[in-house]
Amino acid sequence: MRKRPEDLRSHRWFGVDDLRAFGHRSRTKQMGFASEDYAGKPVIAIVNTWSDLNPCHAHFRQRAEDVKRGVWQAGGFPLEAPAISLGETFMKPTTMLYRNLLAMETEELLRSNPVDGVVLLGGCDKTVPAMLMGATSMNLPAIFVPAGPMLRGHWRGQTLGSGSDVWKFWAEKRAGAIDDCTWRELEDGIARSYGTCMTMGTASTMAAAAEALGMTLPGASSIPAADSAHPRMAAAAGRRIVDLVWDDVTPKAIMTAEAFDNAVTATMAIGGSTNAVVHLIAMARRAGVALDLDRFDALSRRTPVIGDIRPSGRFLMEDFYYAGGLRGLLARLRDLLHLECMTVGGQTLGHGLDEAVVSNDEVIRVRTNPASVEGGVAVLRGNLAPHGAVIKQTAATPSLLVHTGPAVVFADYNDLSARIDDPDLPVTADSVLVLQHAGPLGGPGMPEWGMLPIPKKLLQAGVRDMVRVSDARMSGTAYGTCVLHVAPESFVGGPLAFVRDGDLIELNVSERRLTLQVSDAELAARREGWTAPAVQYPRGYGKLHAEHVLQADQGCDFDFLQAGEEIPEPEIH
Numbered sequence: 001m002r003k004r005p006e007d008l009r010s011h012r013w014f015g016v017d018d019l020r021a022f023g024h025r026s027r028t029k030q031m032g033f034a035s036e037d038y039a040g041k042p043v044i045a046i047v048n049t050w051s052d053l054n055p056c057h058a059h060f061r062q063r064a065e066d067v068k069r070g071v072w073q074a075g076g077f078p079l080e081a082p083a084i085s086l087g088e089t090f091m092k093p094t095t096m097l098y099r100n101l102l103a104m105e106t107e108e109l110l111r112s113n114p115v116d117g118v119v120l121l122g123g124c125d126k127t128v129p130a131m132l133m134g135a136t137s138m139n140l141p142a143i144f145v146p147a148g149p150m151l152r153g154h155w156r157g158q159t160l161g162s163g164s165d166v167w168k169f170w171a172e173k174r175a176g177a178i179d180d181c182t183w184r185e186l187e188d189g190i191a192r193s194y195g196t197c198m199t200m201g202t203a204s205t206m207a208a209a210a211e212a213l214g215m216t217l218p219g220a221s222s223i224p225a226a227d228s229a230h231p232r233m234a235a236a237a238g239r240r241i242v243d244l245v246w247d248d249v250t251p252k253a254i255m256t257a258e259a260f261d262n263a264v265t266a267t268m269a270i271g272g273s274t275n276a277v278v279h280l281i282a283m284a285r286r287a288g289v290a291l292d293l294d295r296f297d298a299l300s301r302r303t304p305v306i307g308d309i310r311p312s313g314r315f316l317m318e319d320f321y322y323a324g325g326l327r328g329l330l331a332r333l334r335d336l337l338h339l340e341c342m343t344v345g346g347q348t349l350g351h352g353l354d355e356a357v358v359s360n361d362e363v364i365r366v367r368t369n370p371a372s373v374e375g376g377v378a379v380l381r382g383n384l385a386p387h388g389a390v391i392k393q394t395a396a397t398p399s400l401l402v403h404t405g406p407a408v409v410f411a412d413y414n415d416l417s418a419r420i421d422d423p424d425l426p427v428t429a430d431s432v433l434v435l436q437h438a439g440p441l442g443g444p445g446m447p448e449w450g451m452l453p454i455p456k457k458l459l460q461a462g463v464r465d466m467v468r469v470s471d472a473r474m475s476g477t478a479y480g481t482c483v484l485h486v487a488p489e490s491f492v493g494g495p496l497a498f499v500r501d502g503d504l505i506e507l508n509v510s511e512r513r514l515t516l517q518v519s520d521a522e523l524a525a526r527r528e529g530w531t532a533p534a535v536q537y538p539r540g541y542g543k544l545h546a547e548h549v550l551q552a553d554q555g556c557d558f559d560f561l562q563a564g565e566e567i568p569e570p571e572i573h
Contacts, residue, residue: 002246005040009140012572013114014038020572024114038077042116042245044238046071046078047106049127051085056124056147056203058194059225066231067119067145070238076117076245078238081109086126088203096473097445099126099133099279100549100558101541106134112570115140117245119237123147123196123225125476128206129279132215136251136286137561141244143237143344144215146207148225149317150195160190162197163477164311167451174421175459195225198317200309201476205272206279208326212266213283214254214343218352222325224318244344255287258338262349264296265336268303268375269329271312271394273476274484277377278446282555288563293379293388293553297512300375305394306332306365311479312394313371315363323360331356332367380483380514383523384469384495384505387487387553393509395479397465401509403481404517405430405467406502412437413449421456429463432505436496437533438472439489440549440556444536450474450484467507469514471496471552483507483514485552491533492551498526 006015013024028038046067050060064080071078083105086095110118120131123146135142153160169186172178196203204221211221217237223230260280267276277296284291307329309315315323330337331353339350358364365371376394393401408431410416416435419425427433433452440446450472454463468482471489488494495516499505504517516523535546548558 003248008042008245009116010043010114015040041075041077042242043114044071044076044078044241044245045110045113045115045118046080046121047083047109047118047131048080048121049083049085049131050121051087053090054085054087054124055089055191055194056087056196057085057121060121060147063121063145063231063234066234067121067238070235071242074239074242076242081113083109086124086130088125093443094445094447095126096447096556097443097542097545099130100545100561102127102130103133103561106131107137110135110138110140111567117141117241119241120144123203123207125202125206125275128203128210129283132210132251133283133286133557136255136283139250139252141241141249142215142251143217143241143244144210145234145237146210146216146221147203148195148223148227148230149198149204150191151193151224151226152198152316152318153190153192155186155189159316160186161199161310161316161477162190163201163475164199164479165190167478171454171459171464174453174456193226197477199311199477200270200272200307200317202273202275203476204317205267205270205276205476208270208272209263209267209276209280211326212330212349213259213263214341214349215251216344218343218345218347219325219327222317222321224321240344240346243346249344252287254342254344255283255289256341257289259341260284260289260291261299262337262341264299265303265333266326266330268300268377269305269333270307270309271305271371271376274377274390274392275473275476277390278473278485278552278556282557285555285557285562296377297379300377300379303333303336303375304367304370305372305376306367306370308363308365308371311477312376312392319360319363323363324356324358327353327356328358328364332358332364378509378512380509380512382514382516384499384514384516385486386495387551389483389486389514391481391483391509392479396481400465400467400481400507402507403467404504404506405432407432407434407499407505409434409436409499409501412442413447416452420453423457425455425457426501427455427458429458429466431466433466433468434496434499434505435468435470435472436490436499438470439491440551441535441546442471442489442491444542444545446471446473446552446556448473448475448478450482451478451480452482467505469496469505487551487553489551493527493530493532495523497530498523
């Protein structure tokens with residue numbers, strides 16, 4: 001049954017006849033609104049992560065106005081609320097340290113204010129999971145509006161992809177193959193508009209996952225930020241959220257176990273970011289869904305990669321959108337999806353897929369010609385990662401997917417920076433580079449350090465990839481044979497803490513194994529001599545993070561933020 005005006009949550013603030021409601025109404029009028037603007041109407045929060053420190057969201061001032069237009073059209077009352085903007089390029093040591101802070105802020109913004117529904121404006125990497133985590137915990141009707149990818153980059157007739165080409169050309173610069181003038185030209189040409197990375201980095205991956213999950217309007221995740229379809233989509237989201245409020249459709253009604261299977265399947269089929277593993281686990285736990293690494297691996301084994309997009313493939317997000325976008329890709333995966341899952345659009349995920357058009361079979365491949373017969377991400381286990389690790393197998397060098405080599409160990413990122421280009425570093429192309437203390441606590445925040453740089457002397461010898469192992473994450477735009485998210489992390493005494501130079505490490509992706517060829521007795525002896533490091537933050541949010549963050553295989557959420565008893569509505573006194 002549709003709600004009546006007196007059933008609205010905001011009615012407790014505006015609709016009753018007492019002193020507090022008088023104050024709420026008079027202060028609303030103080031802002032220039034008349035009672036006709038809000039009386040008996042759903043109050044829609046537009047949680048906006050715009051910031052001058054986040055170029056991916058530079059257009060969100062206007063997109064908030066586009067959403068407002070849609071809310072007004074549908075008979076709602078829109079109110080914009082700013083939230084912390086996690087700008088991937090500027091925040092240090094990593095936006096991942098602050099993902100849970102934005103999740104908490106989103107939840108509490110909604111809980112403490114007269115809000116009936118919410119439109120979430122995000123897109124840059126961690127903003128997607130953070131906002132959806134907070135909205136799920138609050139469980140008010142919600143729609144996510146993704147920022148959209150930026151325009152493709154250009155340089156001397158070449159098409160550039162953000163992140164992926166940065167790493168490629170930086171390696172060439174370190175090898176002495178390009179000069180400073182060329183490097184500056186690349187800097188000028190690689191980021192040409194507002195929007196997120198136009199490769200299949202974490203931003204585009206999480207937007208696609210949000211759509212497959214059912215939390216965006218159909219087709220929303222692939223639209224380039226600068227395309228006129230993007231503001232139209234934002235306005236449509238504003239119109240749609242009003243109906244979601246009247247019908248009381250909440251995130252937990254959308255985000256079921258089957259919907260998360262759809263999100264994981266889509267992520268695997270696009271060769272998506274390894275970061276999606278951590279984020280989707282955290283999002284699922286907010287919804288009370290027990291998603292784990294084994295489920296990721298099972299879905300990966302059955303899902304072909306048919307999105308030929310960098311860094312796993314050849315094309316960029318503009319190409320993907322104009323080839324048919326995520327709707328086109330999902331249409332080719334129908335038998336692998338739970339098509340009956342409902343979406344915030346008011347229809348099932350499968351609705352209209354028969355009419356979805358794919359106009360370029362190179363960008364969105366047919367199932368008989370996949371870029372990979374398995375999904376982009378594989379889950380590894382072994383005595384080096386008893387709780388799991390991940391690798392983006394589609395972005396790795398095939399010849400290194402089965403490899404055994406001696407470890408070259410770096411105690412932390414500062415040690416790595418100080419020694420990686422030392423000409424006397426005892427390293428060969430067969431070595432396995434190991435980075436310790438880069439996990440959720442060790443980083444802190446699990447920074448994107450997992451694509452360890454190739455030593456300069458090896459770059460100069462023509463080496464462009466090596467096996468690398470860490471408890472860090474890596475950018476979704478990155479590539480290479482990088483084993484990531486090793487759990488438990490070294491900072492808490494995971495086996496990675498006890499690797500020594502020269503130890504043999506065996507990687508076998510097809511068998512899903514990551515093995516340290518050291519005896520159990522020797523590992524136990526090393527553990528006996530190990531001293532736990534001190535937490536780096538003595539106070540503030542960093543201390544809260546250190547005391548409550550979970551490990552990578554559990555989603556890195558705070559232990560007290562996962563699904564549990566609902567918090568009572570605030571008293572209005």
